Amino acid sequence: MRLSVAPSVWVLRALGVLGLMLALLAGVPEGYTPSVVLAVVVLLGGVLSAFRPDHLAVSVTLCIVVLWWGLQVRTEVPLGCVVAAAGLVVAHVAGTLLAYGPPFMPIPSDLVALWAWRGFLVWLAAPVVWLVARVYADHDVPTSYWLAGLATALVGAVVAAVVVPARGGQ
Amino acid sequence: VSEGPSRWHTSGSLARALAVGGFGVAIALTVGRPAVVVLVGPLLVAGALALLRKPEHEPSVLAHLSHLQLYEGQGTRSRLETSGTEDAEFVTRVMGQQPFLALHPVGGAVLSRADDVRPIEISPRRWGERMVGVEKIAMTSPWAGYRWGPVALSGREMFVLPTVTRMRSGGEAPQPIGLIGAHRSRRVGGGTEFSSIRAFHAGDRLRRINWRVSLRQGTLHVESTRAEEDTAVLLIVDALADFGVSEGVGGSESSLDVTVRAAAAIADQYLAGGDRVSLRVLSPGGEYAGYGTGTRHLRRILGLLARVRPGIPRDVSIEQIDFRATAGTVVVVISPMLSEALAIATVRLVRRGLPVMVVDPLPPGSVPQVHPDPAAQVARLAWRMRLLDRSHLLAQLAAAGCPVVPWNGPRTLEEVLRRLARRSQLPRIGVG
Numbered sequence: 001m002r003l004s005v006a007p008s009v010w011v012l013r014a015l016g017v018l019g020l021m022l023a024l025l026a027g028v029p030e031g032y033t034p035s036v037v038l039a040v041v042v043l044l045g046g047v048l049s050a051f052r053p054d055h056l057a058v059s060v061t062l063c064i065v066v067l068w069w070g071l072q073v074r075t076e077v078p079l080g081c082v083v084a085a086a087g088l089v090v091a092h093v094a095g096t097l098l099a100y101g102p103p104f105m106p107i108p109s110d111l112v113a114l115w116a117w118r119g120f121l122v123w124l125a126a127p128v129v130w131l132v133a134r135v136y137a138d139h140d141v142p143t144s145y146w147l148a149g150l151a152t153a154l155v156g157a158v159v160a161a162v163v164v165p166a167r168g169g170q
Numbered sequence: 171v172s173e174g175p176s177r178w179h180t181s182g183s184l185a186r187a188l189a190v191g192g193f194g195v196a197i198a199l200t201v202g203r204p205a206v207v208v209l210v211g212p213l214l215v216a217g218a219l220a221l222l223r224k225p226e227h228e229p230s231v232l233a234h235l236s237h238l239q240l241y242e243g244q245g246t247r248s249r250l251e252t253s254g255t256e257d258a259e260f261v262t263r264v265m266g267q268q269p270f271l272a273l274h275p276v277g278g279a280v281l282s283r284a285d286d287v288r289p290i291e292i293s294p295r296r297w298g299e300r301m302v303g304v305e306k307i308a309m310t311s312p313w314a315g316y317r318w319g320p321v322a323l324s325g326r327e328m329f330v331l332p333t334v335t336r337m338r339s340g341g342e343a344p345q346p347i348g349l350i351g352a353h354r355s356r357r358v359g360g361g362t363e364f365s366s367i368r369a370f371h372a373g374d375r376l377r378r379i380n381w382r383v384s385l386r387q388g389t390l391h392v393e394s395t396r397a398e399e400d401t402a403v404l405l406i407v408d409a410l411a412d413f414g415v416s417e418g419v420g421g422s423e424s425s426l427d428v429t430v431r432a433a434a435a436i437a438d439q440y441l442a443g444g445d446r447v448s449l450r451v452l453s454p455g456g457e458y459a460g461y462g463t464g465t466r467h468l469r470r471i472l473g474l475l476a477r478v479r480p481g482i483p484r485d486v487s488i489e490q491i492d493f494r495a496t497a498g499t500v501v502v503v504i505s506p507m508l509s510e511a512l513a514i515a516t517v518r519l520v521r522r523g524l525p526v527m528v529v530d531p532l533p534p535g536s537v538p539q540v541h542p543d544p545a546a547q548v549a550r551l552a553w554r555m556r557l558l559d560r561s562h563l564l565a566q567l568a569a570a571g572c573p574v575v576p577w578n579g580p581r582t583l584e585e586v587l588r589r590l591a592r593r594s595q596l597p598r599i600g601v602g
Contacts, residue, residue, distance in 0.1 A: 003267070003277045023209075054182035062190040066209055070197040073205040081208040088190075089212045096183040096314045101262045105279030111260065118313070122219070125211040133204040 003104035012107060013050035016094035020046040023065045023087030027080035032072045038064075049091065053098035062088060077133040085126035093119040176321045178225045178257075184315040187217035220315025225257030231307050233323050235292075241331045243419035245274075245293035248303050258284040258309035258318065266304035266325070270296035270418045284309060295418025297332035297430055297476050301325045329476040332434040333419065334468075335580050365394045402446045402461055404495045405471075407433050408505030408512055409453035412480040414536030428531035428577050429504045430475045435580045436502055436529075437471045449474060450493060452512065454481040460494075488512050493519065500525050502583070506532035507574075508556060513563050520572045527586050528567060528574040532560075 024034055024042050034042075045061025052058070069084060093115050097107055194210030197203055230253050237246040250263060265278030274291040282288040294300050304325035309318040367383055370390035378392040412426035423431075437447050441463060449471050451457035457474040459467070488511040495501055501524050503516050520526045537553055564574045573586045 058182075059186045059189045062186065062213075063193045066190060066194045066206060067197065069209055070194075070201060070203045070206045073203060075202065075204070077205045077208060081205045085209050085212050088209060089216075092183070092186060092190075092213060092216065095186065096181075099182055099314075100260065100310065101279050101281055101308075102264055102277070104277040105262070105264065105281060106275070108281055111281065118216070119212075122212040122215045125215045126208050129204075129208045129211045133208060 005103045006106040008107040008109075008112070009098065009103050009105075012094045012097050012112075016050050016053070016091050016098070017043070017046035019087045019090030019092075019094060020049070020061060020065065021087070023062075023084040023091065024068065026083035026087060027069070027072065027078060030078045030080050032069075032078065032080060034068060038068060046091070049095055050098070051103075053095040058091075058095055062091065077130055079130070082126050082130050086123050089119045089123045089126075176319045177228065178311065178316045178318045181220075181310065181314050181317040184217055184220045184313075187213045187220065191217055216313065217315075220311070220313035223257070223312040223315060225311045225316050225318070227254040227257050229254040229258055229309055229318060231321065231323070233303055233305065235303055235326060238326070238328065239331065240294055240328065242294055242297045242333050245272075245291055246302075247289040247291055248305070249289045250287045250307065252284065252287060255284040255309065257311055257316075259312045259314075260284060260310045261287050262308045262310070262320075263287070263290060264306045264320075265290050265292070266306075268301055268304070270294060270298070270416075271300060271302065272418075278305070294328070294330040295421075296416060296427070297330050298479075299477065300328050300330050302328045329473060331472040331476050332430045334434050334438045334472070335431075367391050367393055401440075402448070402496065402499040403436070403440045404493060404499050404501045405433050405436060405447065405449045406493065406501065406503045406505070406512075406516075407449065407451040407453075407475070407478070408503070408507075408509065409451050409478045409480050410482060410509050410512075411538070413506065413508075413538050414533050423533055425506050425531045425533060425536060426478070426480055428533060430478060432504050432529055432531060432577045432582075434472055434475055436504075436583065438468055439580055439583075441465070441468045441471075447471065448494065450491070451475075451478055452483055452488060452491075453478055454484050455479060456483055456485070488515055491515065495519060495522070495524055497523070500527075500587075502527055502529060504529045504531055504577070506530060506560065507563050507567070508532075508560055510563070513567060516567060516572060517570050520570050526572045527583065528564070528572055529582060530564070530574055530576045532576075 020042055021039070024039060027033075042061060042065060045057055045064065048055060049058040049061060065084070065088065069081065073081070097112065097115055100107065100111070191210045191214035194206045195214070198206040198210075232251040234249050234251060235246055236249070237244075240246060248265070250261070252258075252261070255261070261282055261284050263278075263280045263282075265273055267273075267278065272293040272295055274293075278290055280288045280290055290305070292302055294302070302325050303323070305323050306320040307323060308320040310316070311318075367380055368391065370379065370384075370392050374392045378394075380391050380393050383391040407429055409426060409429065412424050414424040414427075415422055416424040416427050433449065437449065440447050444463060446461040446463050447459075447467065448461045449457065449459040451474065455477060457477055459471050459474055462470070488509065493501070493515070501516075501519050503512070503526065505512055505516075505528060507513055507516075507528060507530070516526060516528060537550075568574055575582055575586055
């Protein structure tokens with residue numbers, strides 16, 4: 001028997017694709033316009049993410065968007081970044097919800113509400129960082145500042161690698 | 171239902187959050203792009219929160235079925251018993267799709283909170299052997315950072331009994347020869363059916379005296395009644411092949427569906443009346459139940475019917491089968507009569523003087539399942555020729571004194587049994 005995909009799954013798939021496209025196109029009003037080729041690549045990645053939410057391609061597509069933003073902006077911090085962060089959160093949350101079960105399983109509304117709230121809470125980190133970055137935008141940042149940040153990130157990565165067991169390990 | 175070993179492992183969601191977040195931070199720090207931190211900040215927070223809720227307890231699960239035996243169309247629930255789920259937030263249950271097994275929710279997939287796992291409702295839609303309760307279980311930690319499973323749970327093999335339409339037939343057995351039962355006998359004895367009024371004999375019960383007639387005649391007269399006896403019923407079930415499409419309860423029926431359900435209904439009907447019923451299935455399994463009575467015997471017959479698989483008997487040919495039908499046994503052959511050997515065996519039983527009737531279970535318009543190949547036209551033609559042979563065979567059976575009736579519910583046999591009973595009471599001419 002062939003089972004049909006639940007309507008809630010279709011909605012989440014659409015939200016995932018829209019989230020990715022929003023993350024890419026959020027800078028258009030401020031003059032950060034991606035090429036058509038890149039938009040098509042992200043769209044295809046979004047579609048793949050919608051159908052294979054646990055696939056590596058999902059992370060790669062998100063990284064492409066992040067990389068594009070990294071190449072476009074320099075030291076400035078446009079407001080579009082906050083909107084793009086919302087798009088990335090929506091894509092991530094949609095992928096997380098889709099990975100809870102097979103496509104024919106309806107996603108309960110209470111779970112969607114829970115993750116919508118969680119998504120909103122974590123997104124709040126974006127405007128906070130944006131505000132901090134805007135405050136310090138006109139100040140000169142010493143090289144040691146970036147090196148200290150890099151060292152912190154590396155320590156964080158090592159700690160995360162120790163805490164997080166490898167898949168199928170233990 | 172067993173449980174399989176599993177461990178918590180990182181989910182795709184956590185891997186994605188950390189990978190993208192780490193990638194963004196690396197770009198931001200190496201190239202000096204504070205805007206990228208704005209982008210990946212939320213993902214890093216989500217990843218960090220998921221890491222903080224790393225599970226420590228290993229859960230275990232066990233599935234239970236509310237009922238271990240079901241009739242087709244009935245339903246049961248599969249409940250999940252969990253322990254060690256303190257670190258789990260949601261539980262995903264996905265039950266395997268099986269033919270003739272309806273699940274609710276549709277698809278058998280349920281996502282519920284770990285402290286309130288929803289049951290899955292299961293309903294077998296056709297009699298027979300069914301594997302019930304095969305499922306996979308997965309658990310997710312808060313913030314979806316870790317996943318446990320999916321763990322496969324093996325199901326339980328269940329023999330689904332055919333439905334029994336309970337209806338007391340008004341048809342009487344043609345030649346009841348048992349000791350006690352509900353059928354009107356030809357001999358006089360203790361019963362409720364009026365037979366005659368005759369002169370009082372020594373040993374007659376006083377409560378049988380008819381005072382009105384006795385006063386009129388001047389001597390004591392008593393009312394005599396017909397004895398009530400049970401009968402023996404032999405059900406011969408033809409499971410040599412299955413024709414037509416089966417869609418389960420409420421859908422279209424194949425010939426074997428009709429056969430099995432008819433056998434179950436007839437067995438229930440006679441056993442409820444206190445008769446002795448025997449079952450002989452012509453199949454590779456050769457299911458057989460001797461003469462017996464009561465509810466327990468009915469369960470045994472239904473259980474045997476649930477095990478029926480179509481095919482040719484392996485060890486014995488139909489001509490050699492001893493049907494163990496003694497005098498007076500009502501023989502009901504449920505068969506589409508597409509086997510000449512069975513038709514010959516039926517005629518042999520008729521010639522022994524037994525009341526035999528054939529119930530035709532072949533649904534109208536049913537065709538055998540053939541492989542779709544260029545010879546499909548030939549197969550259709552062969553089936554038509556086979557049906558012509560069958561109609562000729564059924565006419566010959568009827569001419570030999572064996573009524574053939576299509577199955578039309580539990581009341582199918584009533585009229586036929588009445589006719590057979592009338593025929594058995596007619597005077598016979600002895601020859602030789």
